[in-house]
Each structure stands twice: as structure tokens, then as C-alpha cells.
Amino acid sequence: MTKEQKFTELIKDNEGVIFKITTVYTNNESDQKDLYQDIVYQLWKSFDSFRNESKISTWMYRVALNTAISHLRSRKKQPGGSGIDKIVQRATENEDQEFEDRLKILYAQIQKLNVLEKGLMLLLLEGKKYQEIAEITGLTESNVGTRISRIKQKLKSRILKS
Amino acid sequence: MELEELKNLWTELSDELEKQKNLTDKIIMNMTQQRYTNKFEKITRYESVGAVICFLVAIGILWKFEELDTWYLKLCGGITLAFLLIMPVLVLRAIHQIKKLNILELNYRDTIVAFEKARNHLLMIQQFGIYLSFVLFFTTIPVASKLLSNKDFFIMEKEFSLYVLIGVVMVFLYFFARWGYRSYKKITNSAENILNELDNGV
Known part of the structure; x- marks a missing residue:
């Protein structure tokens, strides 16, 4: 397995985790996309230096959270939630509005x-x-x-x- | 919502996200190649352009410094030059401090401390710059007046419109400084709280 294959596997396995981190630390979708990309970029940058001294998930969370802290947020904060329109993007029309609303409350609690x-x-x-x-x-x-x-x-x- | 409820909802969210894998190898590798323009890099770009303008104006003043023929005009020129040369360097240095944080090696706690300190430092310099701009305003007018139209501002006859203009600029600077100070206090207070909390251990 090449380095690139290993890395893409890691990201695919954890894409949900990165998504959740970006939702917690940003206020709008544009910021969220920027942060997502920055986290993947930082993980790739330090992928070679990962020395198996800790679990890969520990390393990944550390880099992702540190990137999130130093990510300059724009001030477009919307009241009462994460400010991100849809937390779970669905490909089908079967939207669960109640689930979305509960998620917004969850994110609002974390944002505080x-x-x-x-x-x-x-x-x-x-x-x-x-x-x-x-x-x-x-x-x-x-x-x-x-x-x-x-x-x-x-x-x-x-x-x-x- | 209590913690248990939050946990259950989080698990539900995780399951939902697990079902929707969107990333392909190509998208991931593209993300590693084209780094999005970090906002600090954008700020650096704007500040660098500002610094170049300041340096060009400073060179212009230095070039014609001899034309400032009285001690007070020389003093105004000196103060303006110092501001134009020092402030951009201080701001760029403070931004560089933030950008060079080693987020790949530090843990979460240390990153928070280092980032908040570096950000406070940058804000402090910017705040300092806002206050200095009041001084700069009064030193620039005589220098510009002398170098651009060979008139000594302190002894020349002044039209009423000039006083009005100065008044308008002063009011603008006052509100700008007040807004800057409030934003600065808001950000630094929250940073101070978190730093104190971290310094105090538990």
C-alpha cells in the first residue's frame, strides 16, 4: 500500500469525525469547508512524522483540533445554533426535520x-x-x-x- | 438537553454520517495539494501591501526630507517616518508569530495557550496602531503640506473648510478607535479567561 493509499483510507474512515469537528468550530458553511480542507492538508503534512508512538486516532484528533483552534473564524455568527444550514446533507428528499432541529440544539449547546x-x-x-x-x-x-x-x-x- | 441525551444524539449523527461517505481518493488528494488560502495568509497579503505603501511613502519623505526646513517640520517628518517604518514591521512580525505555531507537535492545551497569546499580541499592536494614527494625522498634515505644496502649515492662512475636514476626520478616528477598543477588549477578555483557567490547572 502506498503512502497516498494509506492516507486516503484514513481520511475516508474518519470523514465523519472531521466533519463533526468542523461543524463545532465554525459558524457557516464556507468556513466549515475551509477548515475541512485545512485539517486534511495539515494531516497530510504531518503524515510522515506520525511515528506510531500513539494511536492514529489520537494523532488525528490532536492535529484536527489544533488546526481548528488556529483557524481564524469569520464573525458571521448566527444566533441559536451552529449557523450551518444543514448539518447532515442528504442526497434524497427524505429529510428528517426533527432530527435536524435536535442537532441544531446539540450544536448550540456546544457552541456556548x-x-x-x-x-x-x-x-x-x-x-x-x-x-x-x-x-x-x-x-x-x-x-x-x-x-x-x-x-x-x-x-x-x-x-x-x- | 442532558449529557446522556447529547451522547445519544451524537451517536445518531455519527451513524448517519457513516452512511454518507462522500469523499473520493481524488477529492482527498486535491485537498492535500491545493491548500485553501488561510485567512491569516490573506491578512498577511493585505498587511504586506499596506507595508509596501508605507515604505514607499517613507522613501518619498526621506527623499525630500531636506525640504522640511524648520525644527518642527523636521520633528513631524521624523515622527511620521518612524510610524511608517516601524508599525508595518511590528504587525507583520506578530502575524508571523501566529502562523509559525507548530500545531502538528503541540497538544490541545499548549496550542490554545500559544494561539491566544500570539493573537493577543497582534491585537495589542493593532490597537496601539489605531491610537498612534491620531498622532500621525497631526504630523502628516504639515509634512504633506510642505512637501506637496511648499506651504508651512503652522504659519499659513487656513480656510474654514480645512478645520471642518480635520473635525470630520477626528470624529471618524474617535469612533474607529472606540470600535477597535471594544472589539479588542471583547476578544482579549475571553482569551484571558481561558488562559487564566488553564494556568490555574483545575
């Missing part, structure tokens, strides 16, 4: 978090264990735990307020 919490939340939702979250973020495992319980409290208090 600060940049550090956003990353933690995303990794948590992706089903990562505290140890891997710690590896990606550079926080200690206990710190990850404490911050995640704070995020949970924040979410709860928002529900009570609303």
Missing part, C-alpha cells in the same frame, strides 16, 4: 462552551476514554475528569434556566 470545553466535550461525545482525552489535550486525567463534570453542571444549569 469555551474553546477548551468544546474540545473536551467533542472528545467525550466521540466516546473517548479520559486517558485518551488527556493524551490529546495535554491535561492530566484527573483534570479532564474535573472539567468534564463542570461541563455537565453547566449543561444542567442551562436546562434549569431555560
Whole structure:
């Protein structure tokens, strides 16, 4: 398998993950596309330097999240959600509007978090264990735990307020 | 929505996305070849054009510096020159600091710290530039007046329209500076919060 084949396989396997990251960190579709491309570009750039010291998913999340932080966002923020018209683009007409609406609420909740919490939340939702979250973020495992319980409290208090 | 609900919805979203694989090998490799124009690169381009203009004007002033024949005109010329030569360099250097962040090696926490610090630095310089533009406005008029029409602004007879023009520019600069300051505070306050939180550990 050539380097290009390995890389395209990796991206195809994780295209959904990259898509979700770009939706969390951007406010409109144009920014989202830019960030998607930048993440793929950065992953390709560092693909040679990936040394199997960590899991490939750890490496991928780290590069993708770091790219997202340093991606300059435009200010076109729309109230109440991610600002992206359709979160799941469907090829057929069978649109599930209710699912879309729930997703918008989900993204709205994540958008309210600060940049550090956003990353933690995303990794948590992706089903990562505290140890891997710690590896990606550079926080200690206990710190990850404490911050995640704070995020949970924040979410709860928002529900009570609303 | 509680966390469990969010998790379930996220899993639903992941399953949905899993069904819709859109990328082909060709699209992926195209993305690796044609890097989109990063917005910092766009800013660099605009700032570079601005820097070239500043340097050209500075060269023009230097070329005719001898024509500034009084101590106060020389002082105005010196201040204008310093602004035109130093500010673009400071801004370009600050943008370079952001662009050179090693996002491929750093972890998430360190990237946040490095990025926010570099961005604050850039904003601070831009903010400083806005305030300095007030000073520059008053030093440029006499210099331009002398070099372009050989008139000493300080002793020449001034028409009323000139005062009106100065007033309008001052009002514009005031609102521009106020807008700049508010934007700066908004961004840096949120950056400071996150940096403090990270510095304090938990």
C-alpha cells in the first residue's frame, strides 16, 4: 500500500469525525469547508512524522483540533445554533426535520462552551476514554475528569434556566 | 438537553454520517495539494501591501526630507517616518508569530495557550496602531503640506473648510478607535479567561 493509499483510507474512515469537528468550530458553511480542507492538508503534512508512538486516532484528533483552534473564524455568527444550514446533507428528499432541529440544539449547546470545553466535550461525545482525552489535550486525567463534570453542571444549569 | 441525551444524539449523527461517505481518493488528494488560502495568509497579503505603501511613502519623505526646513517640520517628518517604518514591521512580525505555531507537535492545551497569546499580541499592536494614527494625522498634515505644496502649515492662512475636514476626520478616528477598543477588549477578555483557567490547572 502506498503512502497516498494509506492516507486516503484514513481520511475516508474518519470523514465523519472531521466533519463533526468542523461543524463545532465554525459558524457557516464556507468556513466549515475551509477548515475541512485545512485539517486534511495539515494531516497530510504531518503524515510522515506520525511515528506510531500513539494511536492514529489520537494523532488525528490532536492535529484536527489544533488546526481548528488556529483557524481564524469569520464573525458571521448566527444566533441559536451552529449557523450551518444543514448539518447532515442528504442526497434524497427524505429529510428528517426533527432530527435536524435536535442537532441544531446539540450544536448550540456546544457552541456556548469555551474553546477548551468544546474540545473536551467533542472528545467525550466521540466516546473517548479520559486517558485518551488527556493524551490529546495535554491535561492530566484527573483534570479532564474535573472539567468534564463542570461541563455537565453547566449543561444542567442551562436546562434549569431555560 | 442532558449529557446522556447529547451522547445519544451524537451517536445518531455519527451513524448517519457513516452512511454518507462522500469523499473520493481524488477529492482527498486535491485537498492535500491545493491548500485553501488561510485567512491569516490573506491578512498577511493585505498587511504586506499596506507595508509596501508605507515604505514607499517613507522613501518619498526621506527623499525630500531636506525640504522640511524648520525644527518642527523636521520633528513631524521624523515622527511620521518612524510610524511608517516601524508599525508595518511590528504587525507583520506578530502575524508571523501566529502562523509559525507548530500545531502538528503541540497538544490541545499548549496550542490554545500559544494561539491566544500570539493573537493577543497582534491585537495589542493593532490597537496601539489605531491610537498612534491620531498622532500621525497631526504630523502628516504639515509634512504633506510642505512637501506637496511648499506651504508651512503652522504659519499659513487656513480656510474654514480645512478645520471642518480635520473635525470630520477626528470624529471618524474617535469612533474607529472606540470600535477597535471594544472589539479588542471583547476578544482579549475571553482569551484571558481561558488562559487564566488553564494556568490555574483545575
